[in-house]
Amino acid sequence: MPHRPGESACDVLIAGGGPAGASAALALLRQGASVVVAEPGRPRGGWKLGESLSPRAEPLLAGLGVRDRVAAAAAHIPYFGNESAWGGSALVDIEFLRDPHGPGRHLDRTRFDSVLLDAIREAGARHSAFPVRWPRRLPGHWSVPLGDETVRARYLIDATGANASVTRRVGATLRRDDRLVALAARLPPPRRARHDGSRASLVESVPLGWWYTAPLPCGAALTMVMTDADIAARLRLRDPEVWWRELMATTHVRARLHPGTRRPPDRLRIVRASTSRTLPAAGPGWAAAGDAATACDPIAARGITTALATGLTAAEAVAADAAGDTCSLGGYAERIEAVHTEFVHAQALCYSAEKRWHTTFWTRRQQDLAAGRPHTDAGTTVPRD
Template sequence: MTPGTGDTVCDVVIAGGGPAGSATALTLLRQGASVVLTDPLIADPGRRPEWKLGESLAPRAWPLLERLGVIGRVADGTHTPYFGNLSSWGGTALTDDNFLYDPHGPGRHLDRAHFDRTLFEAACAAGAVRRAHRVRAVRRVRDHWKLMLGGETVRAHYLVDATGAGAGVARRVGAAVRRDDRLIALATRLPPGGTAQQPSRTSLVESAAHGWWYTAPLPDGTSLAMLMTDVDLVAEHALHRPRNWWAGLMATTHVCARVGSGADPAAVRLRIVPAATGRTRPAAGPGWAAVGDAATATDPIAGRGILTALATGVTAAQAVRADASGDREALGRYAERVQAIHAEYLHARTVCYRAEDRWNTRFWTRRHSHSPELADGPGPRG
């Protein structure tokens, strides 16, 4: 290609510096590709949010982190041990799924912002060129992409969308986002001393009439508590109001026992975070691929968000390399693989929700039967 004067030229532009984008970058850099990694929040520390939702990293993620060469960085971080999951689902008793015999040892309760930054910095240290801008426009010009990052023009042979469930870049190049539900999280962080007891180093899930509750300790000593429910139910029952949210939490058995009742409901500050199941179709095309939530976004009950982000990043990078080496079916095979993985997940999700039959409410009846997809459609073309 013949770049314009002053254009930045690279093999791959990756939009999004979360775990999926960083895993893609690390894999491509090991293959000898030149990479521009752009993320306005992670690349510019002054624009990072105060905190992100905590997340638990299961032991099965360790082999992927080792493959990416970052396991030491993660292990040395501010994260705390995660010994398994407790759940009250389909009955009142707690069931225990622990990692006692896992060959990889315990997982980690993550300082999520620190985890994302660790992977991003590892990719930059490996040679990725960082940019603190969103992709403003993208256009296909013969065999390459022409993108606008802030006021900079970048030309690249390949484009990877790691921007999250909105898949804004993939939609710009003609893909469509299909959503299966309108699940959201209403979450807060409870300060140290606000819990009823010293928190167990486990996550805890408990089903309720309008969804399910989750709590887990965070590395900084606070605890995450959140309700997973549907957007319309939030409006109908005013669950976004802290007192109503708190009343729902106090009506639980196990989450209430762990969190306690000493906090002031008026002091609760809720964050509302989209958590819908969805997928991008196709997840790849000529010269581009989507990874992480931009490819397949799953219900948090599956506990596979970070694992999928890392795995799709590695696999997409391998498909890009194969395509560059002349295998013109590689990106198509990657898209088919993402579709198959998402289909397997949808089946597992249905089995999971059908195991809870105590609640004859809309949240649960929706998940006991097949619901039509909600199409966002293709986005604007750059």
């Protein structure tokens, strides 16, 4: 593909270098494609909430050739299972001891993402620190400005996360099914529990939503409450003092706190955590992967695994299209829609199992999800930026 000064060319431009983007890049590089990954990185001091990797991700990491790299990162710690008080006051254990892939991992996300980015660079991908903002479709390729350079790419893959910023600009529609938010803090190390080092995650449902806590490799504990944005606003949960009072009203999450933790955090991290999907998830010359394709309520605990899987599948669809299979991208979009529909049904069953609370958060889900309808926002369509 001839190009002018200030231009470069590649087979695939991937927007986003997290698990979905890295998975897609590694799969495409193995097939001989030239790949540019546009990953500007996070602002200094930022941190991600996705910190747990289930055993189901191990075969994906192995297939991508990065399992040993991830295992060698001493920053990660074993993830032995989940405990939950859901539908009743007693804790129920789900352990990974019998899983054929062994325990999961509580991740240092910064280190995990860095390992993946190093792997794609070493495999031959070119990294750009500029975001993809204005892709323009031309005959046979995309023209994408990245800083002072313009990249001509035959395909685009959007791995920018739940905002799906690239696919919305090429004509897809992002639909959010709810207004779920996470209000999170890092607290001192958890109290030792039944699992060695309290290395199980813990979920506890409460009238306003549900709480989650898990250990982090840095020695802290991630603790967060999940509720709808309007409920958080009404209860003033953005105020650390109010958040702390609600935490103190829990039973099991409070029991996990370090004995010396007696005051609220200085600040909270507030993140949208809604269930969403992009319609369609692929089109001529492009595909979405990870949360940009389908984002799940965190109760599913499968965000990173889904990101790896959809990145790999998106890459396969792009490669097949390049080889002449004109149905591959449409088939990928149909698979994403089927995956999302399956999750919504499982989500409905999960929330319907908690019958103790007759509050706004729970009645929204039990009434609407049981009928197979999106709840709260009735399928909000997000406009383009």
